[in-house]
Every structure is written in structure tokens, then in C-alpha cells.
Amino acid sequence: MFAKINQYFSFFIKKRVILYSLLSIGLGNLVFSQTNQPTVIQTSSSAKKIVSDSLARLNRAKNARIEHALRLKMMEAVDTLTMSDYIMSIDRVNDKLNDIMDSSRMGFEVVRMGRTLDRISNDISLIRQNIGRRRSGTNIKNLYLYQSFTSNLETENDLIEARLNKRYNTVYHAKLRLKTALSDSIFRVMYADSSLRRTFDKKLIRLERKWVREDSLTKDGINTLNALKVKVSDNAITLSNMLNIMDNRLDRAGQKLFGKETNFLWQKSLPDTVSTKSAKPIVNVLENEQKAVGYYINQTSRQRSLIIVLAILLFVWLFMKRRQLKAFRKHDETFAFLHLQYLNTHPVMSLFVVLLSLMPFFDAYAPTTYVTVESLLLLLVVSVIMYEKWERSVWGAWMMLVALFIAVAVTSLFLEPTLFQRLWLLLLHASIAVFAIRFIQKLAKETPYFKWIKLATIVSIALAILAIMSNLFGRFSLSGILGFAAIFTITQAVTLPIFAETVIDMFLLQLQSSRLKKGTNKPFESSMVTSKIRLPLLLIMALLWLIMLASNLTIYHYISNGISDFLTVTRTIGSISFQMSSVLLFFVIIWIAHILQRVITFLFGETGNELEDVTAKTKGQHSRLLITRLLVLIGGYLLAIAASGLPIDKLTIIIGALGVGVGMGLQGIVNNFVSGIILIFDGSLQIGDDIEVNGQAGKVKEIGLRTSTISTADGAEVMIPNGIMLSQNVVNWTFSNDQRRMIIDFSLSGDELDTNVINDTINDVISQIPNVITKNKPVILFTKVHQDTCWLTVRFWSNIANMEQVKSMAMLQLSAAFKAKNMKME
Secondary structure (H helix, E strand, C coil): CHHHHHHHHHHHHHHHHHHHHHHHHHHHHHHHHHCCHHHHHHHHHHHHHHHHHHHHHHHHHHHHHHHHHHHHHHHHHHCCCCHHHHHHHHHHHHHHHHHHHHHHCCHHHHHHHHHHHHHHHHHHHHHHHHHCCCCCCCCHHHHHHHHHHHHHHHHHHHHHHHHHHHHHHHHHHHHHHHHCCCCCHHHHHHHHCHHHHHHCHHHHHHHHHHHHHHHHHHHHHHHHHHHHHHHHHHHHHHHHHHHHHHHHHHHHHHHHHHCCCCCCCCCCCCCCCCHHHHCCCHHHHHHHHHHHHHHHHHHCHHHHHHHHHHHHHHHHHHHHCHHHHHHHHCCCHHHHCCCCCCCCCCHHHHHHHHHHHCHHHCCCCCCHHHHHHHHHHHHHHHHHHHCCCCCHHHHHHHHHHHHHHHHHHHHHHCCCCCHHHHHHHHHHHHHHHHHHHHHHHHCCCCCCCHHHHHHHHHHHHHHHHHHHHHHHCCCHHHHHHHHHHHHHHHHHHHHHHHHHHHHHHHHHHHHHHHHHHCCCCCCCCHHHHHHHHHHHHHHHHHHHHHHHHHHHCCCHHHHHHHHHHHHHCEEEECCEEEEHHHHHHHHHHHHHHHHHHHHHHHHCCCCCCHHHHCCCCCHHHHHHHHHHHHHHHHHHHHHHHHHHCCCHHHHHHHHHHHHHHHHHHHHHHHHHHHHHHHHHHHCCCCCCCEEEECCEEEEEEEECCCEEEEECCCCCEEEEEHHHHHHCCCEECCCCCCEEEEEEEEEEECCCCCHHHHHHHHHHHHHCCCCECCCCCCEEEEEEECCCEEEEEEEEEEEHHHHHHHHHHHHHHHHHHHHHCCCEEC
């Protein structure tokens, strides 16, 4: 019915529009023929207005008819709706309102964002106060500190801005949905019918109240989010301005460093236009440094917490190892072979050295005063430790370097380009070079890490000379930076070897304690363990030293950013994308896995001497150790692949490439690798077995993934590919037991040769020899007999590990026994 009404009404409108159009055209032509042009325009406009009014009336009539038809349609539909339809409509509206409520609820997330924004605003105020104070000796390091924190605040502010925008869009869409929440057609029918409204009155009232409450909540939420967005915008503008100011100051500071700040030292000094205007009392300088240190500690509370946890763990470990250290001091053989360097004499101070030496990883951007205090504590602790280890002349030169460190650190806080301070800096820097040379000359060349200390001394002397030259030629601030870096370079280089040796002591002590818990009290080759972990420690030492050198030279910011960009830039080769940091992490993890799989052998009881390690009881343990080492390697490779972020689908490409490589010439390598895995899990060949293979005889020393190593009786170590070990016949003398039959051939001559006497003599002698298997009686064979001479072959069993000694002892004792019975043995 509605479609017919609409069709009829459209046809009627079309006819009326055509009629009015023709009428307007006729009137326009008539007027044009009787009047001038302006009148034509006016009459035409009037006609258009009449047409538009007519169309508007027609549209209104059309809409009225459509609405009337809809009402008729709805009235017809009302008769078909049931009570369940109305209840379902109310439930739908209620669900919509609940969903809108969940979307518009602020929650604790918005509260946390507000608190974070307040904290960022407070930090901005503190940084602005600190960087607002200026003096002539610009502390570039502190300026880099504030720039780093400001960049972090900007990043944090941007993250909050993104979260706020996301939350605002959610609430805004909830508000739009709220406007249409009550537009359900059945709900509108029910709401328009007074009888239905009386039936569902309570539910409708609750929905109305919920709608009003939701409307209020969404408005308040939008207002709250708008207020937070204003804070974010203010912080963003302020942070951007602050970063620009800092960049400008750093640019000016760089120009000032390498530019001529004052006259040459031999020239007549001009009026001090810089220092007289900007020099401040000592109290103000200390106050500024105190604020910088306080702000740094407040901003790095998480790092401080990590250091405290690390310190607690170290000292708890030391408390648990107090008995072992006490036994070591008593020269107990159980621990004497470890050759501990520092942990036995100064355990607490050695751990302090470890903690303070690791600080550059956390404090690369720390204020100069903070780093100075940490370094001074480290130097004092090292001085106490080395008092008994160094000669008095070496220790005296070291104490002069410590005194120079204190003098340079204090002077760097109050740098002003006055003549007196320039002369004082010249004296300090010259003293650094002199006492550095004296220290390295007094230090014995046999001292551990002597080459390391010598290299650092050369760098320190070079920096001191550059500092002197900069001072002479008017680069006063640059001279102060180079001088501080010079004294710091040599003192840190001396303390880092103590850090490395203490870590080695801790590792060895923990390793021996674990061995004792497993019931293994044999000494092991500590030098083998030390050689495995010393290289990683050397790399850590070099990294710590370079970090502090770059930080003291105020170039750490540029270097770290450059390295970070190099490592994190995404590179693409074909369809594979990667980062250098992932590649580096991949190889580092594999390297560590290889070190661990070698060191873990000592944890399972090995001593580093294959002659002592292998017994009949420990063969199974060595097989389990091989499996453990293999699992460590596999786990390391899998972890390296996961850490590198290499997609699994890309692995198929690599596997395919390996397949091509295997087909083109890597069959031998893959064969040896697979054969090694089979040998490890098969159990037919174990560490310590006496074997013969491929013309070589000896004891199995190692079963690797590519080759196996056997140790011959001559002391040679023969490496045989695992493919040969698996494909050729292998004679294993110790597969089921460690017994081997011994054969002795000799002749006896004498006037009276009694076979009974000969047999009894041989049985008595053989049974009394150590390492002879007595449960198997010797077999005596007469191979040839003459009137006064007979030839014999004696066969008996002995332990395979001592078969040569047993055979030698048997020959000697048999010869002596037959001689006593007037028989000659040949």
C-alpha cells in the first residue's frame, strides 16, 4: 500500500513541475517582447521563485504523506508485536547504554596519565631552574644530562598524548552513540503508546535516568580529557623550546671549547670580561651541583634499585661462601688450587670494587660530582686492597695519582679563566703526566694486565699533554675537560683488573662449591676455566673504560647516538629485513653458549686431566655431560635465532640454501655432524674408552659434533672425523668392562723341570700382583718341551688401565721366583 501511495505521489509531482515550467517560460517570453533587458531578469527571477516555492510545498506534502503512511504501517505492526518483543527492545537499549558506559568510563588509567603529566610538569620546572643558571666554566656534561632527561620526558609526553587521543576518540564515539541509543523502532512505539508506557513504567524510568547519567558522564569525561590534552600540549611546547635552548647552548659550548676563550698564556692578560661578570660564590656552585645530583638520583631511582638488589645478592652470596673462604685461608687442599687473588684477603672490599666498577653502565650521563664521588670511593677501596700486594714505591706513586684525582676533580668545579687557575691547571696536568710515567715504571712487568695498564697510561699522558697545550693557547675549558679525562683514564684502568680478577675468583669459588655438593673433591685445572671467561671480562673492561673516557670527554652522547643509529637502522637484502643489533646479539649469544658448554664440564666433576677424569664409574656421567653440552648448544642457537627476530618463514630459505650447499659439497661436514649426534646418544662409544680405529689406538678424550679425539699412549692427540668412527670397525676394549687379557711368552731351562712346580710358581706369582683379576686363574700353556728346556705361554687378566705395569711386574717377579728354584727364565 505504501509503495502505491509513493508511486502515485511522484507521478503527481512530475506533472505539476512540468506545468509550472511551461507557464514560467511563456511569461518570460511575453515580458521580453514588451520591456527592456533588466525587466526580463526581474520577471524571470520572480518566476523561478514561484517554481521553487511550489516545489517546496510539494516536498512538504510528500513528506507528510510518507509520514502518514509510516504511521499507518506502524499501527498495523503494533497489532503483531508481543510483550517479549518490548522486553527484548528494552534489553537492547539497556545493553547499548551499558556498552556506552564502559566506553566512557575514565578509570585509573586516566588518573595515572594525569599524575604522570603533573610529574612531567614538575620535572620540566626543575630542569628549567637548573639550566637557567649559567657560569663561565660551562658544565657540558650536566647539560647533556638535562638534554637526555628532557628527551625522555618528550618521548613520555608523546606516548601519553597518543593514549589520550585514543581515549578521547573512544569517549567521543560513545557520546555520538548515546544520541542514537533510544532510536530503536519498537522502543519508540512503546514509548509513544501511553498504555505500554504504564506497563513498562519502572523500566523506562530507569533507562531515562541511566541515559541522563551517561550523558553527564560522557560530558565530564570529554572535559577531563580536553583538560589533559591542554596539559600535554603545554608540556610539548615547553619541552620543544627547552630542547632548542639546550641545542643552542651545546653548539655555543662546542664553539667555545675549540675557540680561543682567552689570550695565550705568555701574552698580557686583557680585562677579565667573562669571569668578573659571571663568577659566582662557591656556595652557588655547590648548590647547583647539589641540585643536579639530587635531580639525577630522583630520576634514576629504578637504576638505584637495581644496583641495591645486585649488591644484596652479592653480599648474600659472600655470606653463604664464608666457610669456603675460611678453609682457603687455612691452606686447605680442597680450595688451595684455586689461587684466589683478592676474594680471599679482602672479600667485602672486592665486592665493592665489582659494584663500583659496573657503575658506568648506569651512570654514563651522571653529573660530574656524582661520578667523582663514586670514583673516589673506588680508588680508596683499591688503595686499601693493593697496600699489601704492591711494593711501597708503586703504592706511593698510586697514592699521588689518587691525590691528583681529588685535586683535578675539585678544580673542575670552580673553573674560571684567571691567570692563577691557568697556572694551577698547568701544574696539575704536568703532574699527571709525570706520576703516570713513574707509576708504570715502578710497576713490575709480571703484573697481571700490565699491557692493559701501559696502554691506558699512554692515553692518559697524551691527554695530559693535550690539556697543557690547550691551556697555553687559550682553550681553557677544553684544557679542564682533557685534564679530568687524563687522570680518570689511568686510575680507572688500574681498578678494572681488580674487578676482572674478583669476578674470576667468584666464579672459581662457586664452581668448586658446586663440585663439593655433588661429591667431587678432586682439584681441577682452574687455568682452563680462567682462560675461557677472561676474554669476555676483557671485553667488558674495555667497554667500561671507553664509556667513561667518552663521557669525560663529553662525546659519549654523539658516539652512543651514532652506534644506536647504526645498530637499529633496518636494512634490507632482497626480501629479508634485519638490524645490525639483531645480528650482533645472534653471535654474542652463540659465543656465550659455546663458552658455557665448555665450562659446564667442570661443574659435572671434570678436572681438565683426561687421565684422572675417566673411570669405570664416571663413563655414564661423561655421556650425560655430552648430552648436556649438546643441549646447551642447541638452546643457545635457538635463543640466538629467537633474539635476532628472524621470521620462521625466512628459515625455510636458509634451510633450502643449506640443502643446496649439502648437495654441492658439504656432505662430509653434515655427515660428521649427524654422526657425532648419533655417537653421543648411541652410547656405544664413551669418554675414556680404549679403542682401536683406522689404525689408531688410544683412549677417547672427547666426542665433539664434528670430530672425536683419542689420546694415544705416546701422548699424541688424534682427531678422527665422526663419519669414520661410525662407518668403520671400531675395537672397543672397554665397552662392557675394563679387563684385558695379558700374554707372556718365555722359556725355562734347568736340570730339573717339574711341571707341577712351574704351574704352582706361576699361579702364586700372578695372584699376588696388584691389578690382576684373580677370579680368572692364569692359563699356562707349554708350547714346546725339550729335555732341559721348555717354552711357555701364560695368559691372565688385568685392569686395562695398568696392563703395561702389570706385565712388567709379572716378568720381574716370575724371573726372580724361577731363579730361586734354579731355573733360568728367558
